Amino acid sequence: MKLSPDWVVGFVDGEGCFHVSIQRHPSMAIGYQVLPEFVVVQHRRDIQVLYALKRFFRCGVVRPNHEDRYAYRVRRLECLERICDFFLQHPLKTRKNIEMRRFRKIVLLMKKGRHRTREGLLEIIEIAAQMNSANRPALEQIRQELLAG
């Protein structure tokens, strides 16, 4: 299955998710880990579409998700940067375009290692909290911990 850029944009406008979670991680110096990921979930009957996306972006993995669903998932920073660059050149038409731009800001901050500093992490939390998929209470909790620490 060969995908065109416009098809990928339309499909990701429908099914794609740019998600950033921040978790406590005691073994890291700053005490928190930032986990950005790009995910597309499908029923297993359409798993071939997920593999086609993996070939299209030349990165990521296809793994079982909940029940009879599978997920195409990208977590490596270089890959996420490449995917964001694609969507800069081929803009998403839904509000997911704004999500992608916020997501990309976080990816670029992480590439500069800013997530390993208190100020950078606070900056990342501020951007992440504006995203649709944000768990705002959890982010606010971490923000308070960082400000108190």
Add this chain to the structure above:
Amino acid sequence: MKLSPDWVVGFVDGEGCFHVSIQRHPSMAIGYQVLPEFVVVQHRRDIQVLYALKRFFRCGVVRPNHEDRYAYRVRRLECLERICDFFLQHPLKTRKNIEMRRFRKIVLLMKKGRHRTREGLLEIIEIAAQMNSANRPALEQIRQELLAG
């Protein structure tokens, strides 16, 4: 917002639904009504994408759906036929392609008025029962009623 055919295919692969319901309708001679529809639902923040689809297909309506969601909905047979023709020329990449082809068969049978005959209705029920979105128990009930009638 201008949509390209490939974007529309990708977006409908993700978010589109080809649905056929069959309902009791005492005022119709055969006693049942066949209701095929093509639907795309979005959060209201992306209502402009639904209007762009309406312009793209030059038919259908955008209306509130549940809670903060809106639906682009097409029910007129000529419009449904036009939409199916588009997806014949620009094939969907997910299993929705098979859904569309079953849906199209029903639309073409209805254009010939076959849904107003007992045999045609049984044929439509048989196709509709193979669709993912089918309410199979309800269809089986109607089939039994038709066979007994």
